[in-house]
Amino acid sequence: MKQTVKMFAGARDAVDCREIEMSLPEGATVGQLRELLHLQYPQLRQWPTFRIAVDQRYVADDFILLGKEELAYIPPVSGG
């Protein structure tokens, strides 16, 4: 299945795109998405503590993706 992942701030600059498209096996977990992201975009490895948001919430790595979720790559935040 194909899913887009929103990118922000330094991560957006690193991939030079507001969204990236990922091909995931059916029933992939967020943990698998994390590994694939770092394989396909080595420049993202500079943020080992990044999080994935699924439908605008942080989820654990064992969260199973169905293919219709809104996904976002969240590098360490710096609001305030």
Next chain:
Amino acid sequence: MKQTVKMFAGARDAVDCREIEMSLPEGATVGQLRELLHLQYPQLRQWPTFRIAVDQRYVADDFILLGKEELAYIPPVSGG
């Protein structure tokens, strides 16, 4: 020696006066002043934690008075 003691808030109401005059032995300490205050004005005993300010500073009970200090009776404060 005679010294006046400024009174504030509930203590002023209790003695019904902005200042009271106390007769103190020469070289009296603040501790002696405290005891005399409670003897002459039993209505002040309702504030066992009152403090005496000498020249606008809190001092210890062994502070010796020379007779020219500005004295004030400070009942528990409630600013803020």
Next chain:
Amino acid sequence: MIHLTENTIEPLEVLAAVQSPLAGAVVLFLGTTRQFTDGRQTVQLSYDCYLGMAESQLTELKNAAMENWQLTACCIVHRLGDVGIGQVSVAVAVSSVHRQAAFAAGEWLMDQIKISVPIWKQEHWTDGRRDWIHPQNEPPPSSEDRIHVE
């Protein structure tokens, strides 16, 4: 800046006294007159004050906070006289490079003001009664402050 005033406290002026391009954090505390205390209703407050001593105590507290938390600036304003419901009776503003210092200093200043600055509040209740507030539940600052009279 230390200021004791019978006029309305303007939060923007208190903030302006501490804002600086060197600071990353500003904490402003406002004490406001509450309508209810333990179920009783207040009409207004009046504040009494030992003016010269209150000013020097506040200045000492400000200097201690400035030094201890390396503040950029500090401003304390306390209202005197009559203060209506919802109005500001005290404003403490501090600015610092990082936020932790600003929060810690602001809270410490308020704690100290309530312990040591000679200002007193009188509650005017809806039933017409007035009570000077002299909190007894806090321990005295040192044992010398206790006196035992037979």
Next chain:
Amino acid sequence: MIHLTENTIEPLEVLAAVQSPLAGAVVLFLGTTRQFTDGRQTVQLSYDCYLGMAESQLTELKNAAMENWQLTACCIVHRLGDVGIGQVSVAVAVSSVHRQAAFAAGEWLMDQIKISVPIWKQEHWTDGRRDWIHPQNEPPPSSEDRIHVE
């Protein structure tokens, strides 16, 4: 009230959102753009944001603080886009019956905002360079967030 805005943050409006005759204490925190960071000089900041998620995270934080500290009211405003030196980038205001709750809640909200709300700051330095700020020194919120790629 939760508000993300490209306009100047007005402290008086943030205060007005939390003031109440039921409250005795208001704490306002302002985060302002510092001119110097570790000796380097900043011209301005820009903020990026995951808008919908930032709003829902801020709302969750607000609700948690309201319940945990029994706040009277809580208002969080965060600036987006470009923010000049000395300007306010974030304002957090809380009101409560007693001051301890207001200080604790205000500080907790700021800590949480800096950990979990998807907003990012870009420093524009005087030498023309720009750096997105992605703090690495804080541990991730849970071990699941770590990934090991050979």
